[in-house]
Amino acid sequence: MLDAVICRNIRYDVQVNKQREEILNIDSLIVNSGDQLAIMGPSGSGKTTLLRLLSGLVLPSSGTIQLLGEELTDKSEKERDEFRGRNIGMVFQEFQLFPALTAVENVLVQQLANSSMEIKTAKEKAITLLKELGLEKRLQNRVMQLSRGEQQRVAIARALLNNPKVLLVDEPTSNLDIKTGIHIMNQIQEISRSNGTTLITVTHDVHIAKGFSRLITMEEINKSYSGVLKEVLR
Numbered sequence: 001m002l003d004a005v006i007c008r009n010i011r012y013d014v015q016v017n018k019q020r021e022e023i024l025n026i027d028s029l030i031v032n033s034g035d036q037l038a039i040m041g042p043s044g045s046g047k048t049t050l051l052r053l054l055s056g057l058v059l060p061s062s063g064t065i066q067l068l069g070e071e072l073t074d075k076s077e078k079e080r081d082e083f084r085g086r087n088i089g090m091v092f093q094e095f096q097l098f099p100a101l102t103a104v105e106n107v108l109v110q111q112l113a114n115s116s117m118e119i120k121t122a123k124e125k126a127i128t129l130l131k132e133l134g135l136e137k138r139l140q141n142r143v144m145q146l147s148r149g150e151q152q153r154v155a156i157a158r159a160l161l162n163n164p165k166v167l168l169v170d171e172p173t174s175n176l177d178i179k180t181g182i183h184i185m186n187q188i189q190e191i192s193r194s195n196g197t198t199l200i201t202v203t204h205d206v207h208i209a210k211g212f213s214r215l216i217t218m219e220e221i222n223k224s225y226s227g228v229l230k231e232v233l234r
């Protein structure tokens, strides 16, 4: 089966106070199509940066990233945006919702901009997803009236609306109690499985990570991250 993700020799540098700093240095990361991968690692080890690279929001300083057989580093920003709209769902660490819009409107808003799905179909699907995620009583509430955990679930529904081929999720349960967190994660995994979606989730939570068939840590794959503890002990 086609690999969903193939990263080779990726490096990502940033400029901090006129100094170049290497944030990521990963020799190889391959994720098979339909797989479910959890990524763990301490704060600052580059998890979010890796998801941003995989989504094509940013390009690596060097190396190559293939998603669904297409080379992201060969694409323009516009092509990457279009590719992301068609193929990738993202749940960001800070949900990036529109506070004054309702839960349903937030799920739909991206869809209206770049999809061929009919509005009626999209709306029905948005409502179904929100109900599946336990928000049946919050459909018409403005997002700013929702709790953090509820907002997170709106962001999850938004990412799932398009049946993405690859779903990238950054700490999807960080605002939820353990029980709700595991429940929501199970649902994300179940929906991904039934759609054949490749799921890559960043999590701090070992209870969540345990539910995944594959787990990697940033300490294992990111050569530019030596670990805070190691630094302190040196």
Ligand SMILES: Nc1ncnc2c1ncn2[C@@H]1O[C@H](COP(=O)(O)OP(=O)(O)OP(=O)(O)O)[C@@H](O)[C@H]1O
Residues within 6 Å of the ligand: 014, 015, 016, 023, 041, 042, 043, 044, 045, 046, 047, 048, 049, 050, 093
């Ligand atoms: N644009 C940038 N400019 C400067 N430094 C950056 C930039 N983006 C990321 N970094 C640094 O890169 C490191 C990795 O950041 P990243 O957000 O990927 O960590 P993370 O593993 O997601 O952490 P957390 O668990 O706290 O979310 C951090 O030290 C961060 O300060």
Ligand SMILES: [Mg+2]
Residues within 6 Å of the ligand: 047, 048, 049, 093, 170
């Ligand atoms: Mg992060």
